[in-house]
Amino acid sequence: MKKILVTGSRGYIGVHLVALCKAYGMHVTGCDIGYFEGCEWDPFPPSDVEWKKDFLSIKENELEGFDAICHLAAISNDPMGELDENLTYRVNRDGAISLAQKAKKAGVPLFLFAGSCSVYGKAGSLDLDENAPFNPVSAYARSKVEAEREISKLSSSSFSPVFLRNATAFGYSPMLRIDLVANNLLSCALATREIRVMSDGTPWRPLVHCKDIARAFIALIQAPRQLVHNQSINIGGNNENYQVKQIVEKVKSLVPDAKVVYTGEVGADPRNYRVSFDKLSKLLPDFKLQYSLDSGLEELYKFMKEKKFSREDFFSDKFVRLRRLKQKLQK
Numbered sequence: 440m441k442k443i444l445v446t447g448s449r450g451y452i453g454v455h456l457v458a459l460c461k462a463y464g465m466h467v468t469g470c471d472i473g474y475f476e477g478c479e480w481d482p483f484p485p486s487d488v489e490w491k492k493d494f495l496s497i498k499e500n501e502l503e504g505f506d507a508i509c510h511l512a513a514i515s516n517d518p519m520g521e522l523d524e525n526l527t528y529r530v531n532r533d534g535a536i537s538l539a540q541k542a543k544k545a546g547v548p549l550f551l552f553a554g555s556c557s558v559y560g561k562a563g564s565l566d567l568d569e570n571a572p573f574n575p576v577s578a579y580a581r582s583k584v585e586a587e588r589e590i591s592k593l594s595s596s597s598f599s600p601v602f603l604r605n606a607t608a609f610g611y612s613p614m615l616r617i618d619l620v621a622n623n624l625l626s627c628a629l630a631t632r633e634i635r636v637m638s639d640g641t642p643w644r645p646l647v648h649c650k651d652i653a654r655a656f657i658a659l660i661q662a663p664r665q666l667v668h669n670q671s672i673n674i675g676g677n678n679e680n681y682q683v684k685q686i687v688e689k690v691k692s693l694v695p696d697a698k699v700v701y702t703g704e705v706g707a708d709p710r711n712y713r714v715s716f717d718k719l720s721k722l723l724p725d726f727k728l729q730y731s732l733d734s735g736l737e738e739l740y741k742f743m744k745e746k747k748f749s750r751e752d753f754f755s756d757k758f759v760r761l762r763r764l765k766q767k768l769q770k
């Protein structure tokens with residue numbers, strides 16, 4: 440039985456990953472500091488072993504015996520990264536590098552890092568592959584670039600880091616987030632009968648269902664190690680690159696009485712990138728996304744209706760990481 444450590448195990452993607460690890464017969468230890476305790480939207484299965492602590496405090500000897508570490512714990516989005524740049528670098532970059540160093544010393548062969556397509560940032564051209572230059576436009580994206588660079592240097596015949604450069608996640612999770620573009624537009628439409636778009640709607644963004652990200656982690660754990668050794672891999676699908684205005688159209692088709700309002704408050708959004716996912720298909724030809732934007736949004740819409748997602752929910756701090764974390768940091 441494979442022994443897996445998932446950090447950030449009680450986050451939006453982490454809860455899907457823990458459930459999948461268990462479904463695949465793996466023994467999973469979850470480590471989470473619990474920033475979003477009390478924000479649960481739906482029940483989810485616990486890890487086999489729960490470490491409720493800061494992953495920065497994990498000691499080398501605690502890592503002995505794991506077959507793989509899936510490192511998801513992070514201060515996890517762009518505006519949140521701007522909340523406190525030092526915290527973002529300390530956790531997302533320095534913490535990740537230190538965990539990888541300990542993992543290597545402890546003899547863990549596989550270190551899967553939750554990176555992001557936002558490392559491409561303000562792209563000079565569209566359809567970026569893994570060799571495209573980094574152009575991060577936020578502390579969050581810079582922290583992911585720098586972590587990837589340093590952790591990659593640790594690779595050896597006995598230590599294989601793998602960098603999942605995930606597209607922007609969306610869709611249902613028991614630890615729902617509505618601060619991600621597609622979820623935000625849908626929840627705004629349902630709660631306020633308005634679809635408020637902060638850009639002019641033209642930026643391109645690759646999207647991927649949060650459960651498909653978790654499935655990609657599983658596929659990479661199961662892949663032959665030499666195949667994925669020290670590889671950076673964009674996680675998403677070529678047909679799942681959308682302009683924000685296309686996401687708006689999908690949301691409008693689900694909530695037809697919602698009015699579309701372009702607030703333009705962020706001007707021309709600098710995060711504009713379309714991504715190629717050919718490498719993922721080449722490396723893991725059997726891995727297919729389970730969700731498209733259509734099917735994922737329909738599923739989320741169904742859950743939100745069932746759970747009577749309300750104005751209070753929309754404006755609360757439960758599903759918006761930045762609001763919740765600000766509160767936590769003030770305490």
Ligand SMILES: NC(=O)c1ccc[n+]([C@@H]2O[C@H](COP(=O)([O-])OP(=O)(O)OC[C@H]3O[C@@H](n4cnc5c(N)ncnc54)[C@H](O)[C@@H]3O)[C@@H](O)[C@H]2O)c1
Nearest residue numbers: 447449450451452471472474493494512513515553605608
């Ligand atoms: N959601 C996306 O669109 C997306 C896209 C690309 C990459 N990612 C990456 O995937 C990972 C997971 O994202 P998510 O959307 O599930 O985020 P999330 O905020 O929902 O979950 C992160 C979890 O990590 C935990 N955590 C934070 N700091 C910690 C620490 N020091 N020690 C232990 N636990 C800690 C939090 O309590 C939280 O439960 C992150 O690394 C994120 O950068 C997410």
